[in-house]
Amino acid sequence: MSAPRRPSDPSGLERYYVLTRGRSGPGGAAAGLDVATLVVSRPGPVPGLQHEHEEIVRRCREPLSVAELGAHLGLPFNILAVLLSDLLDAGRIEARDPIPAHVAGRGPDLALLEEVLSGLQRL
Amino acid sequence: MDFKGFDRPGRQGGGDIRSVKVMIAGGFGTGKTTMVRSVSDIRPLTTEETLTQASAGVDDLIGVADKSQTTVSLDFGKIGLNDSLMLYLFGTPGQERFWFLWNGLFKGALGAVVLVDTRRLASSFRAIEEMERQQVPFVIALNVFPDSKDFPAEEIRDALDIPAHIPVVSFDARDRASSRDVLVALIRHLKERSAVAVEPR
Numbered sequence: 001m002s003a004p005r006r007p008s009d010p011s012g013l014e015r016y017y018v019l020t021r022g023r024s025g026p027g028g029a030a031a032g033l034d035v036a037t038l039v040v041s042r043p044g045p046v047p048g049l050q051h052e053h054e055e056i057v058r059r060c061r062e063p064l065s066v067a068e069l070g071a072h073l074g075l076p077f078n079i080l081a082v083l084l085s086d087l088l089d090a091g092r093i094e095a096r097d098p099i100p101a102h103v104a105g106r107g108p109d110l111a112l113l114e115e116v117l118s119g120l121q122r123l
Numbered sequence: 124m125d126f127k128g129f130d131r132p133g134r135q136g137g138g139d140i141r142s143v144k145v146m147i148a149g150g151f152g153t154g155k156t157t158m159v160r161s162v163s164d165i166r167p168l169t170t171e172e173t174l175t176q177a178s179a180g181v182d183d184l185i186g187v188a189d190k191s192q193t194t195v196s197l198d199f200g201k202i203g204l205n206d207s208l209m210l211y212l213f214g215t216p217g218q219e220r221f222w223f224l225w226n227g228l229f230k231g232a233l234g235a236v237v238l239v240d241t242r243r244l245a246s247s248f249r250a251i252e253e254m255e256r257q258q259v260p261f262v263i264a265l266n267v268f269p270d271s272k273d274f275p276a277e278e279i280r281d282a283l284d285i286p287a288h289i290p291v292v293s294f295d296a297r298d299r300a301s302s303r304d305v306l307v308a309l310i311r312h313l314k315e316r317s318a319v320a321v322e323p324r
Contacts, residue, residue, distance in 0.1 A: 036144035071168035108317030119204025
């Protein structure tokens with residue numbers, strides 16, 4: 001499994017099947033992953049991981065969004081989410097969801113909006 | 124073992140970086156990707172979602188016989204707002220019928236900009252309806268194309284049936300400052316909206 005053959009299936013489905021070991025969607029902690037979720041790896045040795053897992057851990061030493069990871073690795077969101085879920089379960093990465101403008105029960109986050117506004121005005 | 128990229132071992136590596144997201148919606152060819160490109164700090168990237176069995180219940184796709192896999196793309200860019208806050212901009216797929224795919228595409232977004240080409244107003248009807256249905260706060264941005272007729276924003280507002288409290292602004296998606304101003308208009312709208320409504324949902 002560590003060195004999957006170049007897929008002969010041009011659609012990539014075979015490759016995805018190998019990568020995810022046949023799983024079609026993430027479970028557990030990764031079920032709520034968003035394209036703007038930031039992924040950051042926890043420090044530690046990478047040997048022994050499946051190639052793609054290792055690649056994710058390496059690229060996320062600085063926080064990177066799920067969308068950026070997908071673009072860099074050439075993996076669709078749902079396939080990447082399966083791999084991220086493995087790494088989350090193994091404690092190799094942390095995932096931080098985007099901050100919404102409203103948190104249920106807490107009302108609008110005016111400080112956040114103000115911070116976004118002043119950042120934009122500095123551009 | 125290898126702590127490159129971390130100032131200190133532990134979980135400090137970019138530990139306080141946060142993200143927010145804004146969606147750029149609108150009909151096909153209204154300039155979504157152009158806008159993302161002009162304001163982004165990075166070269167815009169594309170991320171993909173693969174549609175497989177999920178198509179079973181979708182009429183539109185039944186006709187696309189035997190295609191076992193359909194890929195929809197999302198162009199995106201990012202803006203570093205300060206040392207610890209990143210704004211991600213996502214252009215929605217042109218085919219609105221695929222929006223359902225994006226698990227929480229609009230969930231957690233601060234809001235959306237709906238781009239409108241004044242020469243083809245109808246192409247953005249669906250995007251506007253979708254924002255209303257999903258209760259995503261939005262502003263309307265009229266992308267002024269070189270051969271666009273000079274419509275007063277209020278005329279467009281009427282034609283699109285946009286309520287008075289939602290800003291309608293004109294801009295040029297190719298221009299960074301102009302695109303930035305649209306984002307500023309959205310955030311100001313969100314602030315006003317927050318001040319008016321105690322809890323909109």
